[in-house]
Amino acid sequence: MIRCFRYRQHGRCRATVFLLSVGGMSFAGDLASAMADGSKLTVAICDRDHCVAASSGKKDLLEKTVTPELEKIIEDRRLYVNQNNADVQGFNDTSYTLCVAVPVVAAGDIVGCVVMLSNEGETPQESDIKLAETAARFLSARSE
Numbered sequence: 116m117i118r119c120f121r122y123r124q125h126g127r128c129r130a131t132v133f134l135l136s137v138g139g140m141s142f143a144g145d146l147a148s149a150m151a152d153g154s155k156l157t158v159a160i161c162d163r164d165h166c167v168a169a170s171s172g173k174k175d176l177l178e179k180t181v182t183p184e185l186e187k188i189i190e191d192r193r194l195y196v197n198q199n200n201a202d203v204q205g206f207n208d209t210s211y212t213l214c215v216a217v218p219v220v221a222a223g224d225i226v227g228c229v230v231m232l233s234n235e236g237e238t239p240q241e242s243d244i245k246l247a248e249t250a251a252r253f254l255s256a257r258s259e
Contacts, residue, residue, distance in 0.1 A: 143168035143254075150250055154243050156214055156231040159205070160254070163189060163225060166206055179206035181228075188216045189228045196244055205230050214239040217251035221258045229254070 147158040151170030159176050160168040163186070169176040181189070182204045188195045195216040197203060205213035211232035219227045229251045231243055 146250060146254070150229075150231075150246055154231065154240075154246060155237050156233055156239065156243055157211060158247075159230045159232060160227060160250075161185075161206075161230060162227045166230075167227070176206060176209060176211070176232075179209055181205065182207055185213060185216060185228070185230070189218045189225055192218050192220060192225065194244070194248065196239055198238065200236060200238060205232050210234050212236070215244055215247045217247045219251045219254045219258070221255045226258055227254070 143160045147160050147168045148171040150158040151173075157173050157176070158170040159166045159173070161181055163181070165178055165180045166176045184203050185205045195213065197212065197214050200212075203213045205211060205216065209232075211234045213230065214233050214237070215229075215231040217229045218225055219229060229247045231239060231247050
C-alpha cells in the first residue's frame with residue numbers, strides 16, 4: 116500500500132513524500148529510477164515545494180525548491196512539454212532544463228508533480244511524455 120503523508124503549511128495541504136508502508140522504502144525514488152531506465156531524461160518527483168525523489172545518481176536534486184515556472188505548471192494542473200528547447204528550469208540552483216511536467220492530483224488536491232529534466236539539451240520523445248503521464252496517474256490513484 117502506498118501512502119501520501121500530508122501536512123499543513125501556510126494554510127495549504129501539502130504532500131511530503133510517497134512511501135511504501137512496508138519497510139519505509141522510498142517508493143517515489145524507486146519509481147523515478149525505473150522511469151529513468153526507460154528514458155534518456157533525468158526523472159524527479161516533487162511535492163508542491165521541493166524535490167522529494169530523483170532517479171539514481173541524481174541525488175543533487177533532492178530537497179531543491181521548485182522554480183516559480185514549475186510551481187505555476189503544478190498550480191494550473193496541466194501537462195507541460197518543452198518542445199522548443201526553451202531554457203525553463205524546474206528546480207532552483209540546478210543546471211537541469213525542464214522537459215516534461217505532469218502534476219499529480221489525488222482526491223481533487225494537488226500533491227506533487229512528475230518531472231523529466233535534461234542537462235544536455237535533449238528533447239522529450241512521445242514515449243517520455245506518456246511515461247510521465249502514466250506515473251502521475253499511478254501516484255494519484257495510489258495516494259488517495
